[in-house]
Amino acid sequence: MCRGLATLPATCLKSAKDIKHKISFLLQKPEPQATDQKQIKEKADAVAAAAASASAKMPTQAEVEKWKESFSYVMSSQKGRKVFGQFLKSEFSEENLDFWVACEDYKKSTPSEMATKAKKLYQQHVETDAPNEVNLDAATREETRQNVQNACPSCFNVAQKTIYTLMEKDSYRRFLKSKLIQNLSLTQSTDADEKKKNCNYAQTKQTLTGGA
Template identity: 70%
Template sequence: MCKGLATLPATCLKSAKDIKHKISFLLQKPEPQSVDQKQVKEKASTAASAAAAAAAAAKRVPNAAEVEKWKESFSHVMSSNTGRTVFTSFLKSEFSEENMDFWTACEDYRKTAPSKLATRAKQIYQQYVEADAPKEVNLDAVTRDETRQNMENACPSCFDEAQKMIYTLMEKDSYRRFLKSKVVQDLCQSQTRTTHDKKEKKSCDENRQALARGA
């Protein structure tokens, strides 16, 4: 130790060492691996929350009025969160859920910030529209080409025609089978049993009340 430091009091030397230690600690940077792990955990947590919300929606049993509305028109199915969930489950059984996925992607696309429209449009086009896309939807050549041209100047309406065509396809084709499907029949039967049980319970309650008054 140099002479100058040796003449300093012990308390001063200890304080100097403490300050040096704190500065060294602050200068340390987190390991990239730790940051990556944190991001992975955050993404996993977000995905788990989304999955839980979807599961909760799927478990909600629609009431009789909702099911009757679905039978009236396809628009009632699509305007209902539960209706879309049940209908999507039916599409999955027919291996055609890409139609609903594309329709939903188009709905979300219109809410995209202007600065991100071009990037998101390209993602949707590559995922659903272009030939041999991973989840290619059934579009005619004219609509497919028109959508491709719209990509050159991405705007909120560039998928409108393609989305309308897929909506019509689901309405004219899948929806008709959906109404005759086991899932809708089971829901109708379930609602019928629930209504019958409620009527029976009400009748029993009225009988008990009548007997109590007679006694």
């Protein structure tokens, strides 16, 4: 038998060795079913992580109830400001919240960067015909203009307080009556209303998480 193999041409022996090598390689490859299961598990883990992240962005019922008690609770909460900001966008007045947040950030500026930031903030929100102009009376606008010339941590205080009061007395009242806050108010409901409540909550969740 061995003598017979020895008499075969070299090309035949090489082909036999190649076939043997390919068979060994195929035997070592993972089964398609096992590979598919691994991919399915990885995809499921990714979906679960995304769902957990989206849920973390949603306010709890306790948080929503706090927001309904006082505007200060809304503004002191990162989630509260985000939800309120979504409402302001629907009213095309998000510049008010943007200005208030920018003022808070400005107060944290170092002395060396305060002058530059003050000028930019003034040009963005305060001066007449600014890109995101807020609703200030002429006296407050002029006072702020003068303050910016000698930038200090408190130079926007009057303007910021004016906008805060405007949001509290005007936008916040409509916010409490809006569909957005009502959908977030997860109060006890009857079984008949449960499906509708869940649908509204899902729609609101999609709005706040950017479709996540």
